[in-house]
Amino acid sequence: MTPQSDEDEVWRQIVASFNDTAERDSADQPWPDSENVPAEAEPTRRVVKPSEEDEQDLRDDRDDQADDDEEEGHFEPPPPPPLPKLDLPTKLAWLALFGGPAYLLVAAMASWQMEGWALFTAVAAFIGGFVALVVRMGDGPPNDSGWDDGAVL
Secondary structure, three states: OOHHHHHHHHHHHHHHOOOOOOOOOHHHOOOOHHHOOOHHHOOOOOOOOOOHHHHHHHHHHHHHHHHHHHHHHOOOOOOOOOOOOOOHHHHHHHHHHHHHHHHHHHHHHOOOOOOHHHHHHHHHHHHHHHHHHHHHHOOOOOOOOOOOOOOOO
């Protein structure tokens, strides 16, 4: 027999016995002795009605603990660094990216008659601004990364 035929036979047996019931029910299986807890280790339970004084003590303890958590766990991040200054070509690219569609939106809402050249200029500004930002983004490592780029995938 080949290994493939052995696997096929095992698969046929699995499929044939799919709807068969289990030989032993899980309820019939004995509990392992290693899982039993010794009698002296079992805690005793008493039902006691707490008094108002006990409840007040519990509330005070919870309030004290909440105050401690607030003081210890409070983290205030440092202020973020200032945004970098943009150069003129980047500012113009952002203006074109948002200005072209903004002009088209305002013109459509105000029902202005748009000339062909104005429509072309607005669409060209949007596409040009997007392309300019993508080209200026760059795909190389930062200039200050040194000789070791770390893990490069």
